[in-house]
Amino acid sequence: MEISIERRHLAIGAVSLVLLAGAGWFLFGRDTSVARWKSYPTSKEEAVRQLFEHIATDDNGKFDDAYRALIDLEIKQNVDTDQQRGVFRQVFHEVDKYLKGEFGSDWLTKMNVRESAANPDAVEVRVERERLNVLVRNQVPAGKTGETPRWGVVDIAEFPRAEGGALQQSAAIGGMLRGVAGEGAERNLNAITAAGANMARETKMQTKRRVLPILRDPSSPAIKRVILQSWVVRTDPVIRYRLEQIVADEVRYNPELRATAKAVLDGSVPEEDLVAAGVTNTW
Structure with a gap:
């Protein structure tokens, strides 16, 4: 009889642990999920402005911060790997390099951001003569009615993340050549590559x-x-x-x-x- 009571107590204890674990997931796991989309900016323009502020640092740590805080949740839920984060780092670096090359290291001070008149899911970034189009998406989960929209960045149309892998390879080759033969050799390779491109x-x-x-x-x-x-x-x-x-x-x-x-x-x-x-x- 005592053994039966002990077993009953053990069973009750096990069930209690399961219930507590479930309650913990419901309270904390669900809240964490909610907090993820609720942490995104409430305006499209602010999401893009914050992204480009991170890009202007040309710092991998800041790039990763931008990825975590501003890149579309659906993209990260589908694929969230070191490789994907590396692709975004390279894209952000290329954007900064391009804007610095044409508009100076202070290009961020020359930037204006406005909602695109042509596409409701895009924000136009203007830096002097340049126009870049940043695609955005509402992060509020489907079925959540009455919530203020929260905006994440999907892509930069002129620097699509689909090109990130090729950009990484090119940067790696240039870095290896620079390390072995110096910047002059890398510059010559860039000139040859630029002149011989398949247009x-x-x-x-x-x-x-x-x-x-x-x-x-x-x-x-x-x-x-x-x-x-x-x-x-x-x-x-x-x-x-x-x-x-x-x-x-x-x-x-x-x-x-x-x-x-x-x-x-x-x-x-x-x-x-x-x-x-x-x-x-x-x-």
Whole structure:
């Protein structure tokens, strides 16, 4: 009889532990889940502004903070690995590198953020002549009525996370070459890569991001070819400004380069010159 009572007590104790564990999950686990989406900004513009403030630091720790606090929950629930976080780090680094290259290290002070007039799920980021489109999504779970929207970042249209893996590989190769042969070797590799790109497979933004660093460097061995390749994006405000700077700069750019840039701006480059430069896209 005593054994039966002991067993009964053990059974009651086990059931109690299960109930307590379930109650703990219900109270704390559920609250943690709720806190995740409730911690997101209540405006689209603020979510994007906070993201770019983190990006401007060019610091991996801040990049990871941005990933945890601002990137869309659904993306992280589907895949949340070191590899994915690395992809986002690389994308954020590329955004900062691009904006610093064109607009200076203080580009954040020149930034304006506004909701896109064309897409209700996007926010437009303006830095002087540049326009970037950041896709956002409401983080409030389905079925939660009456809640204030909370906004997370899904992607940067001009720097899509789908390109992050390729960007990581390119950065790794450049870093290895720089470590072995110095910055000059890396610079030459970048020039060769930029000049020899397969333009038929590029988007406009990919072409633009590729040619701009070379256009800023009059000593690059690939600069004339790259000036000609900018033909396909010559209507872009950032490209036009850079070509106009080349035309006006008699100190850093020789007459041939300035004349080539002017011909691109005027739309008067002979077709055979474009073909020789590898221009295949006309969009």
